[in-house]
Amino acid sequence: MSQHAKTKLQRLLDAFRHARYPDGFPRSRDEDALIKRLMSEFEAWCNEQGLASDLEEAEKEATLSEAAEELEDAFAELAAEGKARSISVPKADGTIERRWSFVSKEKDSSHL
Numbered sequence: 001m002s003q004h005a006k007t008k009l010q011r012l013l014d015a016f017r018h019a020r021y022p023d024g025f026p027r028s029r030d031e032d033a034l035i036k037r038l039m040s041e042f043e044a045w046c047n048e049q050g051l052a053s054d055l056e057e058a059e060k061e062a063t064l065s066e067a068a069e070e071l072e073d074a075f076a077e078l079a080a081e082g083k084a085r086s087i088s089v090p091k092a093d094g095t096i097e098r099r100w101s102f103v104s105k106e107k108d109s110s111h112l
Contacts, residue, residue: 009058075100
């Protein structure tokens with residue numbers, strides 16, 4: 001996830017934890033059941049606090065960010081195989097953006 005999306009979702013989770021579990025989340029031997037219960041409580045808490053739309057937006061951003069990371073990893077694998085390359089482009093805000101392109105293999109004219 002990108003830092004921005006993580007931060008947005010993390011802030012909601014931190015506020016939930018602070019409000020409902022100031023001493024930390026409970027522990028359980030059945031972690032799957034605990035996770036489901038906490039997720040349900042978190043969603044209900046967001047609704048109670050009027051934060052349902054904020055939660056939805058944070059989840060969408062986190063999902064998009066995760067997909068972007070997976071795409072970046074896939075391009076990195078292609079680059080390792082010589083099938084893609086990247087360039088770094090400075091942006092006006094001082095950050096650097098990576099742009100990927102596929103490497104086209106031109107036919108060697110000497111074999112014709």
